[in-house]
Amino acid sequence: MIQRIYLDHAATTPMRPEAVAAVAEGMARWANPSSPHAEGRAARAALEDARARIKAALGWEGELIFTSGASEALAIALGRAKAERRLVSAVEHDAVFRAAPGADVLPLFQDDQVSMPATPDTDFLRDYLKRSGKALVAIQSINSETGTNLLPFARNPAIEEVREAGGILLSDCSQSAGKYPLPPADLIALSAHKLGGPPGIGALLVRDLALIEPGGGQEFGYRGGTENLPGALGLAAALEAGDDDSWGTSVEQRFAFKDLLYGDDSEVIQQGVQCAHIFAVAMSRMSAAAQLIRFDALGFAVSAGSACSSGTLKRSRALKGFGVPDEVADRTIRVSLGWSTTPEELDAFAAAYREAAEQAKANA
Secondary structure (H helix, E strand, O other), X not given: OOOOEEOEOOOOOOOOXXXXXXXXXXXXXXXXXXXXXXXXXXXXXXXXXXXXXXXXHHOOOOEEEEEOOHHHHHHHHHHHEOXXXXXXXXXXXXXXXXXXXXXXXXXXXXOOOXXXXXXXXXXXXXXXXXXXXXXXXXXXXXXXXXXXXXXXXXXXXXXXXXXXXXXXXXXXXXXXXXXXXXXXXXXXXXXXXXXOOOOOOEEEEEOOHHHEOOOOOEHHHOEOOOOOHHHHHHXXXXXXXXXXXXXXXXXXXXXXXXXXXXXXXXXXXXXXXXXXXXXXXXXXXXXXXXXXXXXXXXXXXXXXXXXXXXXXXXXXXXXXXXXXXXXXXXOEEEEEOOOOOOHHHHHHHHHHHHHHHHHHHHHO
């Protein structure tokens, strides 16, 4: 039997033991948190405790609406924000484009002195915000396909432009929540299964509930459906257990691994500030599809983009938005690391990757 090595944590990461235990605890509290009887009140108290713990772990002082995941959180934000216009960055997750059909697209800044664009085009953004009507601007925190951090600083030019114009800033923090500080956005979407929590639970963080239209009978009147208490407890436990010291690899080891993937026949695609757990790498003489087949047969789980689109192997919207040429994008795979990744696993994949690149060169 091949010993499998999982390197697709940006799609989903294994649940932390603490989260598994918390979900089991929640399943023992089977009452509906919205029921008025003693059992329901006990479940409600546990739900609100989880809400407070999650906000504390994230350093969030606003409101928190539980959702089924980041996709629903984004749909609520984009569909119900009190704004007349929607502007979304060119490299957002497909869930953003599905939730905001017809939205205007914010391109990324192209600097002749760098190989790839890295930040939202602030000139375009400034001109857009001058138009009539309040704007909702969606700019993700960390891109799920390249690991590029689009909002790396507390005082980011794009953030300042939106704030000064009186707009609403939405940030998809699916790949950064629980790993990096949250950006100072008005609305933030996150998902538990990206950070060691259970699938089926996420949250929309809201600076002020007055920013969005209500809808639904639960979650302060902003979402319908019985609350997922086991999921909420699992999310809280995962966040509390998920500091840097709990990872099996250090930041230095992860960046050293990225450097091992470089070579005459491969390149790591970087567009500026790079996170330490998602890397996009293009092999010169082998398609992404062929690489996925080869590495899967060798026991490595990697991907060719976000999980919502990689099953079709369609050309990546994000890579195109970053300015990556189609012929490079077609040879690009994503290697993403998680809390359970070990240094030995990184060494094993780096060796397998270099061998594949060398064989492809020899067969060319």
